[in-house]
Amino acid sequence: MSETKVVLITGASSGIGEATAKLFAARGARILITGRNEAQLRAVAEKTGAKLVAADIADPETPSRLIREVERAYGRLDTLVNNAGIAPIAPLSESSRGHVDKIFSVNVSAVIELTRLALPLLLKSKGSVVNVASVVADQPFEGMGVYSASKAALLALTRSWAKELATSGVRVNAVSPGPIATPIFAAEKMGVTPQMLEAMGAGIKERVPMKRLGTSEEVAPVIEFLASSAASFVTGAEYCVGGGIEAA
DSSP states (O other): OTTEEEEEEESSHHHHHHHHHHHHHHHTTTTEEESHEEEEEEEEHHOOOOOOEETTTTTTHHHHHHHHHHHHHHHOOOOOEEOOOOOOOOOGGGGGGGHHHHHHHHIIIIHHHHHHHHHHHHHTTTTTEEEEEEEOGGSSSTTOHHHHHHHHHHHHHHHHHHHHGGGOOOEEEEOOOOOOOOOGHHHHHTTTTTTHHHHHHHHHHHHHHHHOBBBBHHHHHHHHHHHSGGGGTOSOOOEESSSTTOOO
């Protein structure tokens, strides 16, 4: 990726977002990263040379703040990576309105608003959007109905936007990771005990044909590929990185 490319990555303080920032930086891109954990975000910025905005993507003011900052810092935007997401677990009996709103505000509403605000810049650069969805959009796990639904919504947005923007030169694709060993699946973030998480992890591994969890470093190259000129004729696609778990 050339040095002129500018990339905005959400949820970049750890996991897939961090690995993606590191890879884009290695390719010579200029990066703006965002996330809620300022200390971790600064550590990523030090490793990648990225500029940072510590913020909660679900805050209604954050999307406009991010676009203002990328314009101020770089004057353009070539790739938007919508990676930020949350995955608290709850069965149907505990899927309250608050639970639903919390997940959809981060995983769906914030993605729509940020992408909408980024669109004028992306139209100018004929850039690309990469949405980080999940294989559970098509292959849901128990207790993750709302999270799975949010990722299914993200896939629907990806396919719709890809058709809508195809003639403008803006490409929109999705990467759907399978079970990846990232901080999003920490016990406290998922609302379960460490013992429950360990049991869940063992069960999930059994569902993966490759019988292991993936790593963030195995997802990042697929994101980078979809943002690159090598994928210039790819739009509206979903690339599964799931160790054999594929879309339905």
